Amino acid sequence: MIDQSIKTMKEKLASGDITVRQLVDASIERIEEVDGTVGAFLRLDKEGARLEADRLDMQLMDGKMTASAVLAGIPVGIKDNIVTKDITTTCASAILSNFDPIHNATVVNRLHEAGTVTIGKLNMDEFAMGSSNENSSFHVVKNPWNLAKVPGGSSGGSAAAVAAGEVPFTLGSDTGGSIRQPASYCGVTGLKPTYGRVSRFGLVAYASSLDQIGPITRSAEDSAYVMQAIAGHDAADSTSANVDVPDYTEKLYADVSGLKAAVPAEYLGDGIDEGVKSRVKEAIAVLEEQGIAWEEVSLPYSKYALPTYYILASSEASANLARFDGIRYGVRHESDNLIDTYKKSRSEGFGEEVKRRIMLGTFALSTGYYDAYYKKAQKVRTLIKQDFDKIFERFDLIIGPTAPTTAFGLGEELDDPLTMYANDILTIPVNLAGVPAISVPCGFSDSLPVGLQIIGKHFDEATVLQVANAYQQQTDFHTAKPDL
Amino acid sequence: MSRITKEQIEHVAHLARLSFTDEELNEFTDTLGQIIEFAEQLNEVDTDGVEPTSHATEVHNVLREDETKPSPARENSMRNAPDQENGQYKVPSVLE
Numbered sequence: 015m016i017d018q019s020i021k022t023m024k025e026k027l028a029s030g031d032i033t034v035r036q037l038v039d040a041s042i043e044r045i046e047e048v049d050g051t052v053g054a055f056l057r058l059d060k061e062g063a064r065l066e067a068d069r070l071d072m073q074l075m076d077g078k079m080t081a082s083a084v085l086a087g088i089p090v091g092i093k094d095n096i097v098t099k100d101i102t103t104t105c106a107s108a109i110l111s112n113f114d115p116i117h118n119a120t121v122v123n124r125l126h127e128a129g130t131v132t133i134g135k136l137n138m139d140e141f142a143m144g145s146s147n148e149n150s151s152f153h154v155v156k157n158p159w160n161l162a163k164v165p166g167g168s169s170g171g172s173a174a175a176v177a178a179g180e181v182p183f184t185l186g187s188d189t190g191g192s193i194r195q196p197a198s199y200c201g202v203t204g205l206k207p208t209y210g211r212v213s214r215f216g217l218v219a220y221a222s223s224l225d226q227i228g229p230i231t232r233s234a235e236d237s238a239y240v241m242q243a244i245a246g247h248d249a250a251d252s253t254s255a256n257v258d259v260p261d262y263t264e265k266l267y268a269d270v271s272g273l274k275a276a277v278p279a280e281y282l283g284d285g286i287d288e289g290v291k292s293r294v295k296e297a298i299a300v301l302e303e304q305g306i307a308w309e310e311v312s313l314p315y316s317k318y319a320l321p322t323y324y325i326l327a328s329s330e331a332s333a334n335l336a337r338f339d340g341i342r343y344g345v346r347h348e349s350d351n352l353i354d355t356y357k358k359s360r361s362e363g364f365g366e367e368v369k370r371r372i373m374l375g376t377f378a379l380s381t382g383y384y385d386a387y388y389k390k391a392q393k394v395r396t397l398i399k400q401d402f403d404k405i406f407e408r409f410d411l412i413i414g415p416t417a418p419t420t421a422f423g424l425g426e427e428l429d430d431p432l433t434m435y436a437n438d439i440l441t442i443p444v445n446l447a448g449v450p451a452i453s454v455p456c457g458f459s460d461s462l463p464v465g466l467q468i469i470g471k472h473f474d475e476a477t478v479l480q481v482a483n484a485y486q487q488q489t490d491f492h493t494a495k496p497d498l
Numbered sequence: 499m500s501r502i503t504k505e506q507i508e509h510v511a512h513l514a515r516l517s518f519t520d521e522e523l524n525e526f527t528d529t530l531g532q533i534i535e536f537a538e539q540l541n542e543v544d545t546d547g548v549e550p551t552s553h554a555t556e557v558h559n560v561l562r563e564d565e566t567k568p569s570p571a572r573e574n575s576m577r578n579a580p581d582q583e584n585g586q587y588k589v590p591s592v593l594e
Contacts, residue, residue, distance in 0.1 A: 116574040209554040223553050252560040253553065321537040332514060339515065342587055343578030352592045357517040369516055373526060374533055376514040377502070390540050392550030397543065399551055431529060432536055448554020472555065 015040040017179050017495070020088055020236045027074060027087045034074065034087035034131065038067040041089040041133050045180045048498045053155045054165075054175035056094050058134035059101050063089070066131045079129065084242050086129030091175050091184040094135040095142055095218040096227065098122055101132070105218050106150040107140045109344045109363025119216020120248045121185060121227050128243035133181055137171030140365045141335065142192055142220045144168050145437040148428055149367045156424070157199060158496040159462055163421035166196030166437075172230045173200040178498055183231040183240055187217055189224045190323050191417075191441025194453035197230055198416035198465025201455040203482065203492060204230045205237045206441075208473045209448035210255035212241075213248030219334040221327035222253070224445040233492050234454065234482035238262035241475060260476050270484045271305020273410045273477070278313045281414030281440055281467075289459025294415045297456040297466045300488050301413070301481065308413065311405055315397045319443040320435060322398065324371075325378050325391035326446075331368075332375030338363065370431065395446050402447040406471045411481060415440055416453040416465030440467060450475045454482045455491040463491070501531040 016023075016037055026032045042060055049055050070087050073079050079086050092098060095105045097115035099122075104110045122132070139149035147155040147170025155170040157163040158178040165174040169186030173196035176184055186193040188206035197204025205228045212227045219225060229240035242263065247256045277298060282291050298308060340346030340359030347358040364372070378387040405412060417437055427434045444451045449472055456466035466485070470478035486492050504527045511518055511526075518526060569575075572585055581588040 113578055116570055116577065210557065249562065253555075253557055255555060255557070315543070318540060318543060321540050324533065325537050325540075336515075340580055341589055344580070346580035348581075348590060350590060352590050353515070354517075355590050356515040360515055361517045364516075370526070370529065370533075372514050372516065373507070373510055373530055377506075377510045377530065377534070378537075380510060380513060387534075387537060389550055390545060391537075392552060393545035393548040394540050394543050395551040396548050397545070399554065432532065446551075446554070 016044065016089065016182050019233060020085065020182060020239045023088060023182065024086065034067040034070040035064065037087060038063050038089050038131050038133070041181050045133070048178050049180060051156065051161065051498065052158055052174050052178045053153050054137055054171040054178060054180060055091065055134045056104065056106065056137050056152055056171070057102060059132060062101070063131050063133050070129060070131065083129035084239060085125065088130050088183070089133045089181050090125060090130045091133050091136045091172065091181045092122065093138055093169055093172050093184065093186050095138060095187060096121060096185060097216040097218065098132065098135065101135060103135065105141045106138045106152055107363065107365065107368070108151040109338050109359065111151070111345060113343055117216065120213035120250060121244045122216065124244050136175055136184055139168035139170065140368050141218070141331070142168040142187055142189055143331070143367050143371055145191070145195060145434055146427065147171065147196070148424065149365055151365055154424060157421045158498055159201060160421065162423055163462065164199065164424055166199035166421060168192040169230065170196045173197050173202055173204065176200070176202045176230050176232060177496060179495065183229055183236055185227055186230050187225055187227050188445065189221050189327060190445050191438040193228050193230060194416045194441050194451060194465065194467060195438060197453040199421035199463065201463030201491070201494060202230055203233055203237055203452065203454050204228065205241065205452045205475065205478070206444065206450060207241065207245065207475055208255070208450045210253055211450070211473065211475065212244050213251040213254045215248055215250040221330035222334060223330060224327060233486055234452065234479050235266060237452070238266050238479045241479070255473070257473050262476055262479055265476055265480050266483045268480060269305070270481055273306045273481065274408070275301065275306050275308040275411040275413045276311040276405045276409040277308050277413050278316065279310055280313050280316050285418055286415060287419045287459065290415050290419060290464050293457040293459060293464040294466055297485065298413060300485060304484050304488065306481070313401045313405070313443065315394065315401050316443045318394050319398055319446055320439055322391045322394045322446060323442045324374065324435060325387050326395065328371040328375035329378045329388050330375070332372045332379060335368070335372055398443055399447045402449055410471070410477055412469040414467055416467040417441070420459050420462035420464060444469055448472065450478050452478050452482050454485060455494070456489070457491055502527060502534055
């Protein structure tokens with residue numbers, strides 16, 4: 015029942031063929047059936063979800079649903095770094111294992127206004143730091159396509175839940191690829207909107223100049239519906255952009271012929287799996303048949319994106335995570351004085367990768383190293399951003415793979431941070447430039463999903479979604495389901 | 499630029515309000531050294547005259563009217579406090 019498109023579910027709800035309660039019960043039933051194996055959810059709010067479903071059913075019956083309710087009755091799962099009033103929010107960290115938010119994130123309020131029903135909170139890499147979801151303090155997530163493989167990260171739970179058919183869509187967050195890379199590994203559709211397009215108010219900050227919330231769905235069409243509900247300016251987030259939000263469904267089915275795409279040589283070069291390259295080249299051919307002209311280009315500074323990102327993101331993280339000290343909230347490990355209480359709470363509360371990034375960031379910002387590392391990385395970021403600006407003067411889109419490989423094995427890269435970081439080499443430049451990008455399934459390599467990345471101009475999610483949808487009208491990889 | 503020493507790691511750990519065992523300090527000295535060495539490839543890039551980017555989109559000095567709005571109730575703000583007394587956060591002694 016819940017593996018239909020959002021559009022179909024909306025139509026069936028409107029005609030009375032199904033009820034919100036049936037959708038919510040179907041979602042909970044599916045989670046109870048498979049999530050013991052997959053591990054996508056950290057906690058469920060079954061009672062709250064059923065109450066909300068019944069309330070919405072009454073409204074639907076009385077014809078009282080408002081026009082803004084673009085997602086009325088659709089169940090959703092929320093990544094656990096997005097605060098939910100009265101539902102524990104942990105960021106998959108031991109230090110926040112008892113944290114009970116007093117307000118909702120703006121995106122959660124907007125989803126409620128749009129009529130969604132929150133089923134529960136999704137597993138992730140602790141504080142969104144990781145590419146495999148193995149950094150969760152609670153339990154691992156398994157890739158629904160192959161239970162010996164990682165789902166990707168950091169929004170691994172968000173991607174696996176959609177792939178496993180547990181909920182029709184989820185919210186994730188993307189700082190260096192954390193929506194797109196797991197979407198690629200799990201064979202689902204993941205959109206990172208333009209920086210500032212979606213409010214970050216209530217998203218527990220990792221790297222504030224890069225973080226962005228976005229939808230993980232089965233299709234680009236579903237993604238457009240979710241974006242309609244969550245995009246737009248928010249006075250509570252001073253970095254949120256005051257830019258008009260278009261009707262994302264309006265040009266979804268418009269003709270894509272005449273659009274121009276750039277394919278960076280670096281994105282199909284050394285270090286990219288042959289299977290990934292083949293699938294992406296086939297996808298480019300499908301788009302070419304649709305009338306999209308493409309040309310090979312270069313993003314010369316993209317090879318510096320990885321070190322730039324790790325310096326900048328870790329520096330921002332070291333400042334953002336200073337608030338977790340065991341004083342006002344979170345778990346305290348008391349010692350006999352204040353400083354040692356901070357140290358003990360933080361050392362016992364944070365996992366290894368989080369501590370590693372706090373240490374790297376603190377070092378890069380410390381006296382004597384600030385100019386050599388932090389400021390240098392900010393300057394290289396400018397050059398990386400200019401690479402994109404130049405290409406977008408001549409092209410509407412940039413196309414390539416989302417990740418250099420398909421999902422790797424659980425435990426395989428855990429001991430080698432630099433190898434782990436390299437999984438995000440094709441997604442990180444997009445965050446540094448702040449542009450929007452989507453990952454859509456484009457086939458399989460050794461029975462594991464491959465993701466096609468479509469990158470657009472600042473605030474042009476509409477074209478990204480249009481092209482992704484045009485591709486999905488010609489292919490059926492996004493409707494493929496794993497055997498669970 | 500030289501790689502990071504164990505003494506530097508200890509200093510950075512104090513700044514970050516983290517404590518490590520001796521074994522952990524040795525491990526961090528190794529892995530952070532590797533990551534920093536990796537980051538030093540940025541030195542190949544000529545950035546003379548390049549402005550640093552701190553945000554991807556141009557947003558400057560966002561101002562709003564200074565209007566009074568209700569604050570969260572004290573019991574809400576305090577409800578996650580690990581330790582409290584008389585509606586105030588309680589901490590271990592600050593001074594010896």
